[in-house]
Amino acid sequence: MEAGCLGEKDGLTFWLARPEDYDDVMAISEDIYWGDDYLPHRYHTWMTEPNRVVILARRERKLVALESGLVVDGGQTVVGEGLRVCPTERGRGVAGVIQRFIEQYILQLYPSVRVRRLTREVNPGPEKLSKFKVLARRAILSLRGKAETFDGFISHLKAKLNTGEVSDGGSAHDSVELESKMITLMDHHQLKALLLDPDLPSRLQLPGGAIIQDWQPLQPVESNLEVLNRRNLTWLVDGCNEKPMFMSFHTPPYPIPLDGGAFRLNIDLFGTIPFLAKAALTAHLEKVRGELQGTVIFHVYMHPSLWEGMKQFCEGDEGVKQCKEFWEQFFLEVKG
Ligand SMILES: CC(C)(COP(=O)(O)OP(=O)(O)OC[C@H]1O[C@@H](n2cnc3c(N)ncnc32)[C@H](O)[C@@H]1OP(=O)(O)O)[C@@H](O)C(=O)NCCC(=O)NCCS
Numbered sequence: 001m002e003a004g005c006l007g008e009k010d011g012l013t014f015w016l017a018r019p020e021d022y023d024d025v026m027a028i029s030e031d032i033y034w035g036d037d038y039l040p041h042r043y044h045t046w047m048t049e050p051n052r053v054v055i056l057a058r059r060e061r062k063l064v065a066l067e068s069g070l071v072v073d074g075g076q077t078v079v080g081e082g083l084r085v086c087p088t089e090r091g092r093g094v095a096g097v098i099q100r101f102i103e104q105y106i107l108q109l110y111p112s113v114r115v116r117r118l119t120r121e122v123n124p125g126p127e128k129l130s131k132f133k134v135l136a137r138r139a140i141l142s143l144r145g146k147a148e149t150f151d152g153f154i155s156h157l158k159a160k161l162n163t164g165e166v167s168d169g170g171s172a173h174d175s176v177e178l179e180s181k182m183i184t185l186m187d188h189h190q191l192k193a194l195l196l197d198p199d200l201p202s203r204l205q206l207p208g209g210a211i212i213q214d215w216q217p218l219q220p221v222e223s224n225l226e227v228l229n230r231r232n233l234t235w236l237v238d239g240c241n242e243k244p245m246f247m248s249f250h251t252p253p254y255p256i257p258l259d260g261g262a263f264r265l266n267i268d269l270f271g272t273i274p275f276l277a278k279a280a281l282t283a284h285l286e287k288v289r290g291e292l293q294g295t296v297i298f299h300v301y302m303h304p305s306l307w308e309g310m311k312q313f314c315e316g317d318e319g320v321k322q323c324k325e326f327w328e329q330f331f332l333e334v335k336g
Contacts, residue, residue, distance in 0.1 A: 006055070007101060012094070014101050017054035017066065019047050024063040025056070028086035035258030036297060038214070039082055042254075046082075049230070053109070054082070055102045057094065064089045067098045070216070074223040075112035078103075079216055080334075116334040119215045123330055132332040135208030135217075139307035141300045141314065142324035147263070147292035149319025154289060156317045157282045182276075182283040185235040188225075194237065194244065195220045195228075204247055204270045205303060208331045212301065214251045214266040217331055236283055238276050246271035248280040253291050265298035274309045277302060281310065301329055 001007075006014045017025070022043055029037055046054050046068060057065040068082040080102075085094045107113055123134070145153060185191050194200065200220055201209040210217040211224075213231060218224040232252050237244035246269075253265040267284050269277050281300060302310060307326060314322065 006105060009101060010093075010097050012057040012059055012064065012097060014098070014105075015056045015058065017043075017047065017056045017068075019044060021056060021063065025066055028063055028066070029084055030257075031087065032084055035262070036256055036264060038254065038256070038264070039084075040255070040257060051110075053102065053106055055098060055105065057098045057101070059089070062086075065094050065098045067095075067102050069102050069106050069116075070227075071106065071110045071113060072224055072227055073219045074221055075110055076114050077219070078106050078110070078113050078116050079218075080116055080118040081216065117217055118332050118334070119212065119217060120330045120332060121327060123328075132334060134330055135210075135333050136331040137304065138207050138212065138301050138329040138331070139304040140324075140327050140329055141302070141307060141310050142297065142322065142327070143300075143314055143320050144295065144297045144323035145317075145320030147294060147296055149317075150285065150289050150292055150296070153317045153320040154282065154285050157278070157285070157313065160313060161278060161282060182236045182279050183239040184287075185237060188229075191228075191235060192222070192225055194247065195225065196222060197243070199243065200247075203243065203245065205272055206270055207303075210331065211268075211270065212329065212331060213249070213268060215329065234284070234287055236280055238271075238273075238279075244271075245273055246276035246280060248277075248284065250284045250288060253288060253296070256297070258297060259295055262295035262297060263292060265292070265296060267298065267300045269300060269302040269306070272303045272305055274306055277306045277310060278313050281313075297323060304328075 004015060006016065025043060026040060029039060046052055051071040052068060054066065054068040056063055065085045066082055067080060069078040069080055071078050080099065083095060103116060185194065200206065208217065210219055213228060213233065218227060233249040235249045238246040248267065248269045251266045253263045256262055256264045265288060267281060269280055300310065311322065
């Protein structure tokens with residue numbers, strides 16, 4: 001076997017991805033997620049991220065597939081991310097081959113790994129459910145607008161909060177109060193106390209008991225604090241109770257290929273109280289407005305019960321509009 005080659009199977013050779021493979025990886029990624037792809041932005045970070053393995057499959061010299069695994073949850077779980085097969089090789093089982101290879105390779109490096117988890121935007125369907133267990137599903141609201149229209153959109157949302165259009169069990173007065181009571185968690189100790197509180201998963205109905213950060217599921221355990229810390233998130237909690245009933249964060253906006261260059265913003269909401277969700281969304285947009293430029297697409301991930309109310313809350317603005325029908329995030333575990 002050639003130096004650097006990790007293995008061979010079904011006419012494919014497997015390699016650790018290197019920074020200089022970037023252009024080849026981008027070449028097989030052109031049509032992915034309609035340009036809403038995170039990998040162009042994250043690839044180089046992935047090259048040096050602790051406990052991450054990125055594998056490439058080549059047929060002869062040509063790059064045909066990529067899959068990555070991040071070992072989390074104190075070494076018990078590998079989260080699969082980035083899977084892609086070049087268009088000319090699709091439908092021939094390559095995705096299965098590279099996933100099986102990386103699974104074995106990661107087990108050699110991290111024998112403590114017990115489960116493989118992933119998130120997907122489509123339900124794998126009954127024929128594949130024997131392979132996957134659906135741990136949870138979250139609803140996604142997607143909106144799009146030009147950065148310069150966001151000020152108007154935020155004012156629109158604030159006006160709805162302030163006029164009490166947001167009833168949801170909270171009075172107009174409560175809403176005004178709440179908007180100012182979404183607290184930014186700045187302190188590492190506060191965040192640690194929040195996330196390691198054993199009541200948190202049930203109080204906030206965490207999906208599958210996990211925090212899903214921009215499609216990456218993580219158990220609320222101490223070893224994952226360092227992973228979350230790397231992501232430079234902005235955290236908010238409601239300050240109404242000693243034990244927050246709502247928690248949210250946004251990932252810093254990042255560039256995506258959409259329309260020749262746009263920005264993507266991900267806001268993850270945890271909890272089920274509608275007026276807190278609205279206050280949190282407004283507060284996140286307020287915090288991020290100065291960082292946005294050009295076309296911005298933003299995805300808000302939430303408990304399914306919140307989606308309809310959040311959609312209505314965001315309606316009626318000329319600049320920022322819903323850009324995708326109801327869709328979902330499926331949190332899956334691969335059965336061993
Ligand atoms: C989705 C994609 C990776 C499938 O690749 P493919 O090689 O054409 O898939 P095939 O249907 O030929 O392969 C079937 C095998 O891959 C697995 N597979 C197919 N799609 C999958 C998916 N989205 N996630 C996980 N596994 C998948 C199947 O379970 C099957 O595994 P098995 O061999 O163990 O039974 C490919 O179409 C692609 O690159 N699409 C664009 C990017 C994308 O949507 N990626 C997936 C989400 S990250």
